[in-house]
Amino acid sequence: MTSSSPFAGTDRSPLDDLIGQARTRRVPSARPIGDAIVVENLAKTYPGGTEAVRGISFRVAAGESFGILGPNGAGKSTTIGMLGTLVRPTGGRASVAGFDVVAQPTEVRRRIGFAMQQAGVDDFATPKELMVLHGRLHGLRKHEAAARAGLLLGIMQLADEADRRLAALSGGTRRRVDLAASLMQLPPVLFLDEPTEGLDPRSRSGVWDTLERLRSRLGLTLVLTTHFMDEGDRLCERIAIIDGGTVVAEGAPATLKANLGGNATLEDVYLHYTGRTFEDTRRAA
Amino acid sequence: MTSKVQPLLLAQRALMQFPRNPLLVGFSVMPVLMMYLVFGGLFEGVARLPGFPTDNYFEYLAPTAILLATVPGIGNAGVALASDFQSGYFHKLLTTPTSVGDVMLGRLLGDCLRLAVQAALVLLLAIALGAEIATGVPGALLMIVMGTLLGIVTFGAVSANLAIRTRDAAAVQAIQPMAFLLIFLTSAYQSSDQIDSRVLRTVIELNPAEHVLRPMRELMLSGYDWAGIGTGFLVIAGLGAVALPLTARNYRSAYS
Numbered sequence: 001m002t003s004s005s006p007f008a009g010t011d012r013s014p015l016d017d018l019i020g021q022a023r024t025r026r027v028p029s030a031r032p033i034g035d036a037i038v039v040e041n042l043a044k045t046y047p048g049g050t051e052a053v054r055g056i057s058f059r060v061a062a063g064e065s066f067g068i069l070g071p072n073g074a075g076k077s078t079t080i081g082m083l084g085t086l087v088r089p090t091g092g093r094a095s096v097a098g099f100d101v102v103a104q105p106t107e108v109r110r111r112i113g114f115a116m117q118q119a120g121v122d123d124f125a126t127p128k129e130l131m132v133l134h135g136r137l138h139g140l141r142k143h144e145a146a147a148r149a150g151l152l153l154g155i156m157q158l159a160d161e162a163d164r165r166l167a168a169l170s171g172g173t174r175r176r177v178d179l180a181a182s183l184m185q186l187p188p189v190l191f192l193d194e195p196t197e198g199l200d201p202r203s204r205s206g207v208w209d210t211l212e213r214l215r216s217r218l219g220l221t222l223v224l225t226t227h228f229m230d231e232g233d234r235l236c237e238r239i240a241i242i243d244g245g246t247v248v249a250e251g252a253p254a255t256l257k258a259n260l261g262g263n264a265t266l267e268d269v270y271l272h273y274t275g276r277t278f279e280d281t282r283r284a285a
Numbered sequence: 286m287t288s289k290v291q292p293l294l295l296a297q298r299a300l301m302q303f304p305r306n307p308l309l310v311g312f313s314v315m316p317v318l319m320m321y322l323v324f325g326g327l328f329e330g331v332a333r334l335p336g337f338p339t340d341n342y343f344e345y346l347a348p349t350a351i352l353l354a355t356v357p358g359i360g361n362a363g364v365a366l367a368s369d370f371q372s373g374y375f376h377k378l379l380t381t382p383t384s385v386g387d388v389m390l391g392r393l394l395g396d397c398l399r400l401a402v403q404a405a406l407v408l409l410l411a412i413a414l415g416a417e418i419a420t421g422v423p424g425a426l427l428m429i430v431m432g433t434l435l436g437i438v439t440f441g442a443v444s445a446n447l448a449i450r451t452r453d454a455a456a457v458q459a460i461q462p463m464a465f466l467l468i469f470l471t472s473a474y475q476s477s478d479q480i481d482s483r484v485l486r487t488v489i490e491l492n493p494a495e496h497v498l499r500p501m502r503e504l505m506l507s508g509y510d511w512a513g514i515g516t517g518f519l520v521i522a523g524l525g526a527v528a529l530p531l532t533a534r535n536y537r538s539a540y541s
Contacts, residue, residue, distance in 0.1 A: 116376065121377070125298070
């Protein structure tokens with residue numbers, strides 16, 4: 001954690017406590033496998049005939065952070081939705097934490113957290129209530145859920161908003177609540193669909209710090225979609241660039257940049273493979 | 286363990302939502318109580334007609350008011366469901382080990398309890414206005430159960446399916462007045478043998494709500510009409526046999 005982070009000095013103790021809880025967690029862990037996520041020829045055609053994803057394949061190792069980058073409409077959210085059991089694939093197969101996303105969706109859901117592109121929160125609840133409910137839905141006892149919600153609210157700098165109605169909170173705060181709720185069960189795999197969209201730069205940096213520490217200390221597998229270059233560069237060990245529903249490039253950001261030669265940036269890589277800049281993507285979104 | 290607890294947790298959430306939305310409380314409870322008072326006062330004279338089953342019109346009207354509380358009242362469940370779709374919370378719930386069936390059952394349980402409380406409020410007002418329940422507390426409970434179940438299998442199913450299809454709370458709200466038609470086209474305000482129009486009498490006879498309202502009124506005014514009660518539950522079961530699988534199928538389509 002950097003000293004400039006808004007989380008500096010506030011999360012050491014709660015995060016350490018959370019990590020301590022993770023070591024004795026009661027929630028199911030991933031099957032002991034090398035790859036946390038295996039995707040083979042995964043496809044999705046919506047009922048209207050739109051081919052959102054056209055047979056993509058990739059693997060994510062346990063504990064790895066993997067980014068899915070692509071322009072608006074490339075199939076990023078559909079892909080992460082299929083991995084999170086929210087969208088039913090129409091072709092191929094995928095497994096998460098060793099379980100098939102179609103045949104064993106409940107087992108997959110026991111092992112994942114999912115922070116959505118549109119913060120999925122209940123406006124009539126408070127952040128604390130929402131998080132406790134999510135913990136309880138994952139099988140935590142009431143006092144366990146309350147204690148963990150308290151820790152996560154502290155880590156995400158939400159303690160002051162813990163008992164306010166979500167309807168009254170800003171978009172950025174709601175997203176942080178959604179992210180915190182996704183961590184309630186300390187999942188081995190965390191999916192983040194545009195995790196810092198709508199957050200100010202300071203909050204984004206704080207979320208990145210927290211995610212990095214959680215990942216490194218909990219062995220969390222992280223899969224995120226983003227159109228922030230710096231996010232992809234900072235958080236992801238490997239990225240897949242998808243366009244038109246197919247993977248057009250995959251590898252470590254440094255390797256992809258080196259392949260273009262010179263002082264290529266991730267922006268150049270992105271432009272090279274999709275024909276668009278990140279700025280175009282952001283505007284379209 | 287969790288599969289048994291999850292619907293209860295979600296029912297609790299549905300119940301907590303309700304009092305936190307003053308508009309919902311206002312529009313769900315107050316109009317029914319107002320209608321009961323206004324219609325009861327306006328049609329008081331009807332009770333003096335020869336052959337009318339009671340001399341206290343508020344007694345006659347009480348089962349109607351229960352249906353007014355439960356049938357349009359269940360529409361708020363559809364509004365809440367559509368709001369969950371709009372906010373993304375429905376899908377957030379589906380990222381937990383909660384099945385679509387659990388989400389549906391939780392909503393149903395929460396709203397059943399809410400409607401039962403609303404119906405009980407109506408009966409308390411009736412008692413305050415001098416009405417007597419011929420079958421006492423057991424009959425009152427039976428009326429509440431029948432009214433609540435009718436609400437769920439009729440407008441409850443309609444509003445839930447509309448919510449799933451449109452994912453638009455405003456669209457669900459817009460059709461809420463239609464629920465009143467189901468009740469108005471019964472012997473809600475006047476016994477059907479006192480209605481001149483043969484067409485209207487036929488429509489009333491064909492309306493499933495009439496076959497639930499009639500035994501409820503008997504419970505209020507005279508006693509247990511077991512044949513009528515049986516018919517009422519058969520009608521509810523028949524409607525449920527169509528409405529609930531259809532709703533479940535539409536719910537599952539939310540996972541596309």
